[in-house]
Amino acid sequence: MNANQRVLIIGFVFPEPHSSAAGGRMMQLISIFKKQGFKVTFASPAMDSDFMIDLESLGVAKKSIVLNCSSFDVFVKELNPTIVLFDRFMMEEQFGWRVFENCPDALRLLDTEDLHCLRLARQKAFKEKRLFSTDDLLIEDVAKREIASILRCDISLMISEFEIDLLQSVFKIDANLLYYLPLLLEPIEDSTIQNLPAFEERKNFVFIGNFLHEPNWNAVQYLKVTIWPLILKQIPEAILQIYGAYPSQKVLQLHKPAEGFHIMGRANIAQEIVKNARLVLAPLRFGAGIKGKLLEAMQCGTPSVTTIIGAESMCGDLPWNGFIIDDAQVFADKSVELYQDKNLWLKAQENGFEIIEKRYLKSLFEGDFVKHVLKFQTHLKQHRLDNFMGTLLQHHTLTSTKYMSRWIEEKNKKV
Known part of the structure; x- marks a missing residue:
């Protein structure tokens, strides 16, 4: 068992497994971590909802966090997670630099859910009544943000093999940064x-x-x-x-x-x-x-x-x-x-x-995923040295996003 492993999940919303596949996906990930004996904390800046799952009844600590606020720094430093999982790239944008600054040795995972830039570029092409081209991705603003987030993280969890191929062929993302983990199901008796x-x-x-x-x-x-x-x-x-x-x-x-x-x-x-x-x-x-x-x-x-x-x-x-x-x-x-x-x-x-x-059987993927995470924790320093573009982006994020967030925090104090 891995009782010393502390997982912090930073969620876009608190999970609603009966409202969307994304909610179900998050519960699958929590289940894998819990099964390994990891201590799991789920934090989100979102409001509680009537349909969110009762995390605490599952042995998962629940924490409400605030955007652009140094209270998160205090919280994450005290928790000192060994693994941080960002639920979609927007959460990595908001909190990734704070995790890096306060818990630099934590393994950073990104659960992409799906490639937002692909969905949005296809949607735009559809509404403009034209065929989608992979060139659309290269001019999509969300792509620049999402790819930067993937590069800053140690591992990005992908549910689609098509999207892995696309990231490697169009954006030249190193295969070592990507891990295929589809939606996971129990066998049907x-x-x-x-x-x-x-x-x-x-x-x-x-x-x-x-x-x-x-x-x-x-x-x-x-x-x-x-x-x-x-x-x-x-x-x-x-x-x-x-x-x-x-x-x-x-x-x-x-x-x-x-x-x-x-x-x-x-x-x-x-x-x-x-x-x-x-x-x-x-x-x-x-x-x-x-x-x-x-x-x-x-x-x-x-x-x-x-x-x-x-x-x-x-x-x-x-x-x-x-x-x-x-x-x-x-x-x-x-x-x-x-x-x-x-x-x-x-x-x-x-x-x-x-x-x-x-x-899609959970048994096909669960064991390998856990081994993959533990292996990357062991070789994290070398993995990050090999990912120079991620290091470069992390550096610039700390010197731009960090000070923008600090500015917003100070501004909010005066309101």
Whole structure:
């Protein structure tokens, strides 16, 4: 066991595993550290929410921290963590230099979740009605911030092999700075599979996704305006249920029961909803990372129809648990076919179970991840010497971000 290991996680928000895949991902990381006997503290500048998990009941210390305030310096110096995990690059920007200054020997991990610059560059290209190019990344302001954060950290955890390749080919990031750690799942027991609702017991199409995430909102609009009418022409009695946390008024206004289009709001137990649906639709037109909603569909034995971006980096060379299609008419046609054809549906369901078994089981990654972290702690000095660009950026961050933050802190004292 590693009782002397103290992990500080600096979160963008306190984890909400039932609201987003990001919340579930964070709980997976906490679980790995706790299993190793590490002492875990989770700190965030975010407000508490009604849907955040009770960290203290899991043996995780919870701490509220303040942006641009030296109170964090006192806190982190006293805690003296051996490992600091930044939840997304924005937290590293805010607190990384303070960690470096007060705990220089702590191993700094960055959990990217997905590449924000990739998602935003794709979103911009989509809205400008043009094809995305990797050159878009080179002019994206967020890319400059995100890549700088990756370089300043000792290891960046990546959930997408596609994004690892992109970081190495476009930004020339050293492979030693990147570590592939996808969303991690427990094995699906045979008894669980046998107890899943059968094809005949399931009904309706479903979409599920947090509405604070722009790709999800865009996909719902695309469904409402384009794809769902094409499905209704072939199955007039069909029903599509849209679930998601934090629906805005503009989302709620899409609720049209007469058209079989139902805005259901937050899903209290998402897996119950997905496993009783016959098909998940996810026509994502921009985004990044791997999609928790599609992995959840596989866990529930529910086939899905998605786009190339939706399925990106998720199944490797294995067949998808449904169809991957970008064309709206073909998307609708294949959705109808999969909804109505039991044999095709059962084969798609089997494909989903195989993808989980071969690509996402926690047992495939957990041990190696812990060994990787411990190895880098042992050779941290040499690792940092080999990462000169990271050292250079850390130096300039300390002389720019540091004094900007100090200035803001002094300014706040006068308000």
